[in-house]
Amino acid sequence: MKRMYPRFLKSATAASQFPPPGPPEIAFLGRSNVGKSSLMNALLGSKQAHTSSTPGRTRAINFFALTDAPPRRDQPGRHAQLMFADLPGYGYAKLSKSVSAQWPEFIEPYLRDRPTLALCVCLVDSTIPPKASDAQLVEFLSSVGRNFLVAGTKADRLSGNGRAQALASLRAAFGAEHVLLCSAKTGAGTKELWQAIRDAAEIGPPR
Ligand SMILES: Nc1nc2c(ncn2[C@@H]2O[C@H](COP(=O)(O)OP(=O)(O)O)[C@@H](O)[C@H]2O)c(=O)[nH]1
Ligand SMILES: [Mg+2]
Helix, strand or coil: CCCCEEEEEEEECCHHHCCCCCCCEEEEEECCCCCHHHHHHHHHCCCCCCCCCCCCCCCCEEEEEEECCCCECCECCCCCCEEEEECCCCCCCCCCCCCCCCCCCCHHHHHHHCCCEEEEEEEEECCCCCCHHHHHHHHHHHHCCCCEEEEEECHHHCCHHHHHHHHHHHHHHHCHHHEEECCCCCCCCHHHHHHHHHHHHCCCCCC
């Protein structure tokens, strides 16, 4: 799989700071520690992408522009094919169809209104039973008509039988067609995830 090259665009903590809608955008959501940074790095094949450990950026939406060729100094504004949006990770305990107390107020409008948002990748730890809060997030995304995918993370920690059970319980919770298992550690599932991203963004296979 030919890689894509991420370029950090900006960190936004208000709707007025979102970059202008451009190419199709993929949002990554999940509770802290679910493995979001690891999985994004596995998808991008780089450690430069994730900035969530940078102070001040953890409560922000971090936007990345992706191109299918390395950035060139002489073409700084090179056309991006895709955008990744790394959303703040923490408990969704209070998330509901109405505004959440814990969820920064710009997140819900982002998920509801962002015109170029093509897919929400919801990360759920496959090694523990799905949480009610994960279901609430997915319910919210469904209620606003968003295309979503549930990626069960850390699947390398499960045995073959454990993976089958985890897949079954995630499918029962979120709908079979929306679920896949992955591992940032082994790379398992990342090809399928890329395919789902490309399908949602309606961009062709890598050249
Ligand atoms: N075994 C295993 N551990 C993982 C995987 N992905 C993340 N982790 C571990 O889970 C912890 C949280 O990962 P991180 O990517 O920082 O989570 P984030 O808070 O969602 O960004 C770290 O200790 C990672 O090493 C995975 O695919 N397999
Ligand atoms: Mg992180």
